[in-house]
Amino acid sequence: MQCPYCQSGRTRVIDTTHDSRGGVRRRRVCRECDQRFSTYERAILAAPLVTKADGTREEFEREKLARGIRIACAKRPVSAADIDRLVGEIESTLRRMGKAEVSSRIVGDLVIAGLKELDYIAYIRYAIVYLGLDDLQAIRDEIDRLLE
């Protein structure tokens, strides 16, 4: 590890701690300038590819997901921070699955579950598109389920 003060490569670990999120923090000292600094190490999990109903695959795109959720939440009392948090939760859930691919249906289900907590109207809007609620009876059944 390079010293951030003098750029020397001669540094030494003086303490190692593991945190609850699986990361490792190391306290280091530079042998050249004697400065101390910490480094943090954690595993990087790639987000899985998203497979669509027609069999095509695409990269998980945080911004694309956020856009769909923002549209569902238009003019609803859902803050940008709420949307950002939901997107972040969905992304980390997908990463934790540790799979190379997940179906777009799973991503949709995570959005649906999150929106249900945030705002019923946004939830219904999203459900109409992503659950393919394409007739009034199916939409009405879903609303009835929410109202129960």
Ligand SMILES: [Zn+2]
């Ligand atoms: Zn140094």
